[in-house]
Amino acid sequence: MPTTAWPGLAPRLLHTAGGVEGYADYVGAGGYLPLDDPDHLLAEVDRSGLLGRGGAAFPLARKLRTVRAAHQAGARTVLLANGEEGEPASVKDKWLLRNRPHLVLDGIRLAAALVGADRAYVYVSDPAAAAAVATALADVPPGEPSIRVVSVSAGYVAGEESAAVRAVNGGPAKPTDKPPRPFQVGVDGLPTLVSNVETLANLPFVHRDGGQAYRAIGTSDSPGTFLATVTGGGRPPALYELPHGVAVTDVVRHHGVSPDAVNGVLMGGYFAGLVNRTVLDATLDHETMRSVGSALGCGALAILTEDCPVAVAAAVMAYFDRENAGQCGSCFNGTAAMSAVTSALRDGAATDEDLERLRRWSVVLRGRGACATLDAATNVAASLLAQFPDLVAEHLSGACDPCRSSAFSATRPYEVEAIA
Secondary structure, three states: OOEEEOOOOOOOOOOOOOOOOOHHHHHHOOOOOOOOOHHHHHHHHHHHOOEOOOOOOOEHHHHHHHHHHHHHOOOOEEEEEEOOOOOOOOOHHHHHHHHOHHHHHHHHHHHHHHHOEEEEEEEEOOHHHHHHHHHHHHHOOOOOOEEEEEEOOOOOOOOOHHHHHHHHOOOOOOOOOOOOOOOOOOHHHOOEEEEEHHHHHOHHHHHHHOHHHHOOOEOOOOEOEEEEEEEEOOOOOEEEEEEOOOEHHHHHHHOOOOHHHOOEEEEOOOOOOEEOHHHHHOEOOHHHHHHOOOOOOOOEEEEEOOOOHHHHHHHHHHHHHHHOOOOOHHHHHHHHHHHHHHHHHHOOOOOHHHHHHHHHHHHHOOOOOOOOHHHHHHHHHHHHHHHOHHHHHHHHOOOOHHHHHHOOOOOOOOOOOOOO
16 A cells, blocks of 8 residues: 655655664664653643644643643553554554554653653554564563553444553453543553554654654644545555645645545544535645534545445445444434435435434434444534535435446445555
8 A cells, every 4th residue: 555755745654665664773763762851841742732643633742741640649650552543444553553663662652751651552453563563562672661562353432542441451342431531540440641653653753853843844733744544536545644734635636536526525534524525625634624514533534536425424324333332322223223314315215304313313412422433423414414415405306326326335435454
């Protein structure tokens, strides 16, 4: 799978040498620098404006300070590096763990020092990623924190932070009710920093070059670069390192797709839902994506050209119906009901009453699950109705021509498999 940085951009997360980056090469490039002043590094992380890359875009410095405060108050603390990557259309975390494990481990080392954690866990579901991290750990001189790899079966809910904590504690990789949050009560009941591996992989740059240098690329509210998994458009999947604020149209062209052929984008993996062609006028940063009623999420973009957005929504909704944890009645029943309506709409068999129910569910079910799966499903439903009203109306009168001849269907829409 192609992995390239944006033209003119010096990559911070990708590397161009190819293959797995070994310990000697990583150290030779300036990795594992001594941390002499944790307070200074925390201030630089704050100055950098680094946002989480797991989907919520929460400021990392704020997370660090919260767990650090617990440590300073006398509590033992834990770090959990989340690389499970439950979004089938995203591959960034797996790529980092497989190809740049020392970059991730260096980030873990720095974050653990900032929050006072003497042990850390790398949480994964990809066997190749687990093997790469284990090999890298064998090359790193002993020290704090002690780091252990925890592997689980892949699943959409398995990467949710409370599910990750529950799995490390020996339970199923399924979410728990909140509060308490992991930063309050996490692994073994201790305050736990749960952070996405791409987020942590940015820390060595901040440590080496400082927060201001980190902000030299990106936008004021979305600084730095991010890894984008781009699929669809009849092109092979690719992983790009992009500056926040890059134009969607430019990314589409760079991926080899004509903007004229685009009828929409499935944003942020499956979570953020669908956006129509107006997304071509937008830029890829958190503030702009919010303004168009979407979200950057985990940085995955599926470009829709020949695939009907209604059929794509039905396929994604069916995935949520299959993948929900089965713990919350509102999610278990709600995803099934919304899946049934979107499938009927795809097939030209839905009624006005079905559509009204879907519209109501997209509002009243939001926020009612223990994790974000139900929110993701409501996002898909709401975005389909808001972004493609004419297409929805056409399907009420019968399936559209593409759906009638060969409707888009996939168990895991726009899944990326080959990433080496």
